[in-house]
Amino acid sequence: MACCLDLKDIVELVVAPVHSDESIAYLECKISEHRQRHQELFPNIRLLPKHHYLEHYPALIRLFGPLIHKWTLRFEAKHSFFKQIARHTNCFKNIPLTLARKHQLTIASDLHSSDHRTPLLVTSVSSVPIDVLQSNIATAIKQRLPDETDVHITKSVSYNGMNYNKGMIVVHGQLFGLPEFAEILQICVLQGKIHFIVKKLSAWYREHFRSFELDTSHMREVPTMAQPIRLRVILGEDDARKLILPAGIPDSIQELCQTVKTSFRLQEDFRLQYQDADFGNDFVNLSVTSEIHDKATIKVVYLSIHNNDDTMTRRPLAVQGSTDSLSVSSVETDNTEPASSSGSSPSTRLSIWPSVFTIPSFNYDAELQLDKANAECSVSGTHLSPSPKLKSHILEKLAEEIIKFKAYPTDNDLNDVAEALVNKHPCLKEQGSFNGCYGWKISLKYKMANFRTKLRGLGCHEVTINSLKHKAQDKAALNVKKPRRAEVNYCPQHPKGETTDTLENERIALLSEIKKRNNDYVVALKMEKTFSYRRQEVLQGQPLVADFKSRWPALFTQKEIDNEFMRISTVPLMSTFFAELDQHSPRMMELFRRKGGAAGKKIKQIMVAISKDDTIHTRRACILKSLCVYLNEDHEKLVKEYMNTDTEANTSMEKTVMGVYIIQKEADPGDDPEDIGVLIEGVKVLSGLGDTAIACALLFGLIYCLNLSYPPELKCTFEVLQKILLKLDGQRLSSKAQFLKNKLIG
Structure with missing residues (x-):
């Protein structure tokens, strides 16, 4: 069985339309494993030369690209059908060329004639009353077509050249890169339009069979291919x-x-x-x-x-x-079921992805097998080929450990886990693989997809927020809501004992609490309690900033932005931001002074302020502005200065998508600014800050709190703040950010 599965993997890789260095190396590994297993199973059978050609496929892919684009037709004398064609056409020269040309003409004809093909072709149609159909099918039809009493049904239909039959399993969509399946229960035709009544199926990828196992979904049957x-x-x-x-x-x-x-x-x-x-x-x-x-x-x-x-x-x-x-394309309902006890949410995470992933302990018999195999591997170099049961258990335990940090691990994260696994248990290392664990990484990818399917069925908000139960037929599953900037608690569950209604009451009470003096402790407790409710509102509703500020005014303070950022990323914003900025300041100023050209001139103009007022606040502000220029971005998009007498200032600020504003006094430019604040969507979300660097840090924090995207004109600057200063997802850097990091370290 393993030998056949290896061949299946090899065929899929050989005919793949796209290849990478990793996939080619993995193909070499699979071919080597297949040869070894074939020799073990059939020691007395010698391979034919045509079987040996398989060894050359990886090298050919490196030379010519994907082989699927290089296929050829070979004529063999034993093909009696082709010999008959040659006799009937009186063509005996270069028969493969003739057949290939005819085939190309046929394909071209099919492609061009599709525009004139009847889009809907139905045969054997019968008319029946809706009430005589199964109750679930009748309910679905009445819901979509309430004025109809009879319906035309058929067992098969051709729609745009594609044949559909009753009972067929079709791909209903895709989620997280994996297909979603549905079974056609009934095919109805009304007024020249086709309506499919389908039953959604839960799909689980089975590593052992390299296939999907389908199970009946508990979701209600829904009609598809219907009108809005x-x-x-x-x-x-x-x-x-x-x-x-x-x-x-x-x-x-x-x-x-x-x-x-x-x-x-x-x-x-x-x-x-x-x-x-x-x-x-x-x-x-x-x-x-x-x-x-x-x-x-x-x-x-x-x-x-x-x-x-x-x-x-x-x-x-x-x-x-x-x-x-x-x-509205899709809306998910809030989980309003009360929990059993009070307290914090069990899904709240406490730390970011570790720099070194710790492999958990497996069950007793699995540890015994691995210890024995590790001992044999160290003595004789023999590697373990884990049984399906052992491999499934290992993947299950690893998935449980991964979910403690991320529901959506990246490719690099899975690679870290796979490398940690083979480092702890060398017997599991894959022979012939370029890093010894590529196959484990692929298995973990599918395992995490299955794990998310299980969590979605249990109502985990972090996963159900992306469950497209009513996706439009003409729209792709875009805008998948998942952590993209190392958010640890991206969409947490409600605290135990809390529902959407109770947390809404807490929000209303919070509006009164912020008006009281010396009430920061109570406000902080209520903000902590309503964190999950606030995050789901931000992610699902995507409200305007002005509306969100009116509902959550307590968030828009320096202290609560710091707390909210800590809840989302587990990293303290203000202390980490300024500690790292001050640590890198000497090296940054040295790099900025060496910058030449037009960017160097702008940086020198910015640095003049330090010679006039050499304080830590001025240095921080100048370094942040110069950082934008160093990265070939406009520093005025980050920090914009206005005069208090400028009549166009308010109009300009209302057009600002995101940035820090400074209002200077015209009487004496050397005095402290009249006001420093933060603008988002033209709204003054923060004011009276008194420090430009603090305003920049709070702007960065609000981007996380409100789940905003980095503005394109400041993308590199915010990437440096995130990945170099705050060390959030610092392993994946753009070329500009990586160049700067190398300079800072060097």
């Missing part, structure tokens, strides 16, 4: 808006409410009502989503939060641009 749903949503008196659901109506009331709440940024709890035709289109409470259909009208009815008459203003938050129409 348009709803008229009444939010209040004289306030009706349009909501577009490209993937159709959600399965549950909770999901639909969450979609409406997120799309229109509603702050209060509410219920939904719909127009019931049985009662003259009067509004009735919505209990199941099957009651609504395309172009239906639903009404938002706000619920009172307090028992007294004091209620909050029942208006949605402002939405950037036009609010007449909103389109």
